[in-house]
Amino acid sequence: MVLDHIRAARAISRVELAAATGLTAPTISEVVRELIADGLVVEAGRGVSTGGKPPVLVQLNPHARYSVGVQLERNMCVIVIVDLAGRQVARTSFRGAASMPPDRALPLVAAQVDALLATAGVDRDKVLGVGLVGYGPQDRRAGTLLTPQPTQEWFGYPVARRLAESLGLPVLLDNDAAAAAIGEYWMGAVDPRSTYGCIYMATGIGGGVVVAGEVYRGSSSNSVEIGHISIDVNGDDCPCGNRGCLENYAGPSAVVRQALAEPGLAQRLGLDPAEGDFLAEFARIGAAANAGEPSARALIERSARYLGCAAVTMACLFDLDVIVLAGPSFAVAGAIYQSLVQQEVDRRTFARRAHPVRVVPSVSGSDAAAIGGAVLVLQSELTLGAHARPEDGARSDAATASQAAAQPAE
Template identity: 85%
Template sequence: MELLVRRIAENKVAFVHQGVGGGTVTSPIWATRTKTRGMVLDLIRAARAISRVELVGATGLTAPTISEVVRELMVDGLVVEAGLGASTGGKRPMLVQLNPSARYSVGVQLERNTCVIVVVDLAGRQIARMSFSGVSSMPPERGLSSVATQVNALLDTAAVDRDKVLGVGLVSYGPQDRQAGVLLTPQPTEEWFGYPIADRLAESLGLPVLLDNDAAAAAIGEYWMGAVEPRSAYGCIYMATGIGGGVVIAGEVYRGSSSNGVEIGHISIDVNGDECPCGNRGCLENYAGPAAVVRQALTTPGLGQRLALDPAGDDFLTEFARLAAAANAGDPAARGLVERSARYLGYAAVTMATLFDLDTVVLAGPSFAVAGSIYQSVIQEEVDRRTFARRAHPVRVVPSVSGSDAAAIGGAVLVLQSELTLGRGRPTDSAQPLSPEGEAADATAV
């Protein structure tokens, strides 16, 4: 635990001791008071249970400062005492831990053919889940109304106090304008392009809504759930109907200039390939994505009929799951297609690892749920053989701890992170949208 806390603190304490221009702040509190609260709360979360003395050592703050911050967190109900820790030669210290039931958040994964909703507590534990057919056939007004109805029903079923719900993390494919809360793609239909989905859902629910990329959400969820080493640089390949990517460095998502980076599904693997709707040519998604693999199966003699694939269908998640199950069961044609898809994804993983010098690549999303072992094995083989820095350090390929719900859980985690960043509870105006940094639009420092 001490190593975990120290490594998290090393990555977070710097901003406490630096001013805006990088100069030293003689009193680390309280030009960044809310960030200090957030850092302490994050350390408590990561450690599960920790003493005030350990918090002093991890942050470099004074004992009175830590005592005051912990007291505030306890008054807010975010932290509770957890009994006495082990003695190090003197009096046994009192431990503190998160109060999981103090706050909740909701994650909504909006896919073309399915929608997944989860409710998690402050510790990130999933306490309720539901899924239903996607909203691709609906106009945005009706689709979002359906989502809002299901969110309300799930909160009621879980008996969650609405006053404790911090907000909703709405995650979907890109490109997006996270600041405006809109999708910049005519998918699933033209009506969704530029529609203010975050604002409209916030109005329907009376809760803040934060829009984000599904792959980025899945990536940060791994950090929150403790599945990766806190100081690591790791990537996430997210595969649902399409293919996306995310990179997290020391607990922070790589955003780029508009938060539309690491879209590995749209890197070109054939400069002379067919044009993709994104505008590029020969995109990875059109060779290795579930829709592409299903189409390949339909043109493989006998395979489509054997697996009862629907040539006119558009529910590629269901069709791909059937194909993946056949590959697992030993069908040679099905396995050959899945392994070819995995090989292409291996090339993409090598590209991602080389660009960002990653030490881990996480495989997340519903399309890895059935044939994940095949993908993991093949991608690991490519990474071991081809990564530029392989002689400096290994790159592990691992499955997501959140499985097929990684994006929805990650969306809820992004909202929880806003609590850690701000060090505050739910905004006074419950329908006020969250900014991409997690702050309410007019939030002020505590």
């Protein structure tokens, strides 16, 4: 608990820690002494005097521990290493993993993680674990994906256990949108007491909600799937089993299909009907929209209005005060999305007369999910209640067995 308060404050005195936690001054002194001895916390000069001797401030030692985030997307795998403060210290990305069967893809991912740790010069004994994030329904407790995408071989495959065996590190499986959402909290981008949502858009659309620093999980950790709320009860069937899903109207693949169906637009923008990388094609449309191309602008604005509808739904259900837009699909036309989603939220949110709802871009940009995956490992290992939460079952048996390969949690 003390460590989490130090993390949130960035720099704080022992007196302020006692006031914030309700613990006695002697207890705070002892806990801080232990954290300093463990190398997790360092003294950081003196604060402002309130009449007596200026207090000594303490802060996290960012180099004390590290974690790895791995994002498995349909077209891309992104790997990041973050320090204890959540700051990215190394990154790599590569294509092709999702097109392979998992028994070939995961060893490749493990090799890339090993190479990145070596290149960054990170002491492996200081690595707490790996946060593996992806899309679709999941069984976090078993560490398996419950989606046949990109191929049927991935359905039910024990991805967390197999990656843990290859790396000799604990692996936590989680949803990309939930990871992106909690990353904002750890990075200090939102008020620690706030209730905020995250709309995550890569090749698909997902959502996450964080309440006082904890991800809202629901009954099976498959919550806030806003990409699969129905916006047209008479719409087309979706592979998820629902009908008229938001993702099929506002997602990047939907926007690309709409552009290809508009006479002459594909040729003007240089779109390739045979291109399987929807993110690259979507970026072309976004760039054209930014440049003022009328048809491209209209497509992006229509997508943004649909997302605004989803944002209003999230805000009404969870009484949010902030909505974060995260993911690679906001990289090019994010300003258009932010403006139009904010308009919809201002106009239509149920509690708009009680409090405003701000729509903001993610501080982690396109890598929000990968960074968030690494942050989930830090949070799981080092903060209040981590070992009491039911979702800790998401750590695979193999990952638990490999705990000796990582620095034990303090």
